[in-house]
Amino acid sequence: MSILIKNIKQLIQVHENNVLIVKGKDMKKLPIIENAYLYIQDDTIVEFGTMDFCEGIDAETVIDATGKIVLPSWCDSHTHIVYAGNRVSEFVDRINGLSYTEIANRGGGILNSAKKLQNTSEDELYKQSVKRLNEMISMGTGAVEIKTGYGLTVEAELKMLKVIRRIKRDSLARIAPTLLAAHAIPSEYRQDKTSYVNKIVKELIPKASALRIAKYIDVFCEEGYFSVEDTKQILEAGKKHGFIPKIHVNQFNILGGVALGVEHNALSVDHLEELNTDDIKALKNSDTMPVALPGCSYFLGIPYTPARQIIDAGLPLAIATDYNPGSSPSGNMNFVVSSACIKLKMTPEEAINAATINGAYAMGFSNMYGSVTRGKKANIIITKPMDSYAEIPYAFGHNPIDTVIINGQLWT
Ligand SMILES: N=CN[C@@H](CCC(=O)O)C(=O)O
Numbered sequence: 001m002s003i004l005i006k007n008i009k010q011l012i013q014v015h016e017n018n019v020l021i022v023k024g025k026d027m028k029k030l031p032i033i034e035n036a037y038l039y040i041q042d043d044t045i046v047e048f049g050t051m052d053f054c055e056g057i058d059a060e061t062v063i064d065a066t067g068k069i070v071l072p073s074w075c076d077s078h079t080h081i082v083y084a085g086n087r088v089s090e091f092v093d094r095i096n097g098l099s100y101t102e103i104a105n106r107g108g109g110i111l112n113s114a115k116k117l118q119n120t121s122e123d124e125l126y127k128q129s130v131k132r133l134n135e136m137i138s139m140g141t142g143a144v145e146i147k148t149g150y151g152l153t154v155e156a157e158l159k160m161l162k163v164i165r166r167i168k169r170d171s172l173a174r175i176a177p178t179l180l181a182a183h184a185i186p187s188e189y190r191q192d193k194t195s196y197v198n199k200i201v202k203e204l205i206p207k208a209s210a211l212r213i214a215k216y217i218d219v220f221c222e223e224g225y226f227s228v229e230d231t232k233q234i235l236e237a238g239k240k241h242g243f244i245p246k247i248h249v250n251q252f253n254i255l256g257g258v259a260l261g262v263e264h265n266a267l268s269v270d271h272l273e274e275l276n277t278d279d280i281k282a283l284k285n286s287d288t289m290p291v292a293l294p295g296c297s298y299f300l301g302i303p304y305t306p307a308r309q310i311i312d313a314g315l316p317l318a319i320a321t322d323y324n325p326g327s328s329p330s331g332n333m334n335f336v337v338s339s340a341c342i343k344l345k346m347t348p349e350e351a352i353n354a355a356t357i358n359g360a361y362a363m364g365f366s367n368m369y370g371s372v373t374r375g376k377k378a379n380i381i382i383t384k385p386m387d388s389y390a391e392i393p394y395a396f397g398h399n400p401i402d403t404v405i406i407n408g409q410l411w412t
Pocket residue numbers: 109110113220248251296322324325326327328
């Protein structure tokens with residue numbers, strides 16, 4: 001199977017060499033070829049260049065992209081798309097004045113989703129989750145991290161992992177599975193958090209490891225959830241079983257979790273709505289990717305991650321949807337890219353770098369995804385006609401996507 005896309009107005013995020021991460025000032029650079037072609041064979045990007053060099057190239061499928069932009073698919077490095085039902089009633093409660101924390105303290109929030117998930121069969125959970133993933137693919141996302149964390153019992157967390165395994169096997173999207181058993185303290189452990197942490201460390205992590213599905217271990221390091229000490233214990237237990245740390249940190253409070261993540265070589269530290277100079281210092285000279293989740297700030301009305309502070313300090317930044325039922329019920333990366341420009345004051349170039357190559361890095365996939373590079377996987381977006389790629393974030397809330405190619409196949 002071969003696809004030739006020709007007469008491309010702008011082919012963007014083109015790298016001759018296999019870049020893995022883009023940091024600081026370099027995030028403002030977005031390499032482009034004007035009036036370009038792109039040639040795909042099977043699931044791989046094989047060739048590209050200006051139209052002057054397209055003569056003689058033929059393919060089974062030829063797409064005329066006159067007036068359109070072509071770019072690598074979005075890489076969404078932080079989602080919780082395996083969940084049951086929704087939390088619409090809490091959305092209405094928040095409009096009527098309750099805070100996210102007040103709802104959680106009443107047994108709503110993550111515990112509400114856990115109750116629903118525990119009572120949902122694996123098949124039904126798979127069905128609901130795949131529907132979300134397919135909608136994300138049609139909006140241009142080609143690689144997705146998926147977390148557990150709505151099980152909160154050994155049995156239900158393993159059920160979530162099995163659902164993620166089925167999705168990974170069946171979908172054309174590239175999936176990064178993460179074990180997030182430390183997402184909230186189950187009500188039966190409210191007075192005895194230590195026993196839940198011990199259960200995760202002694203029982204759940206070994207059982208999850210034996211299933212060989214999850215690659216990453218995550219913890220919600222936050223007041224009322226897991227302390228820095230709990231987080232350390234869980235990350236260390238995870239690392240012993242070969243999991244790589246990725247943590248939820250600084251969403252509401254700064255506890256010191258960023259430095260802890262860096263010390264444990266976390267692949268990413270996510271949220272960072274609150275951030276101080278010690279956090280920035282800790283991230284410098286590390287391999288840890290900071291990840292901003294503007295959809296969560298938008299939905300909950302909490303501060304936006306200070307992206308300018310992060311990038312201007314010479315650090316990299318990725319952006320992701322945080323797609324989940326409680327704090328960000330949307331998998332639309334186009335909206336996330338717009339929000340990054342409008343609310344995080346990132347330039348379109350920075351936002352696109354954050355949503356492609358740096359998102360891929362935050363999943364450990366940037367050797368194969370996140371840029372238009374020969375040999376990389378053919379996950380490609382063709383936009384509707386537009387004058388420049390800056391129109392993708394500019395017209396917020398619109399659908400800029402015309403055609404999606406995922407793993408070398410046209411998505412219909
Ligand atoms: N902050 C922790 N976890 C999710 C929210 C989960 C929920 O409310 O269901 C997040 O990343 O925003």
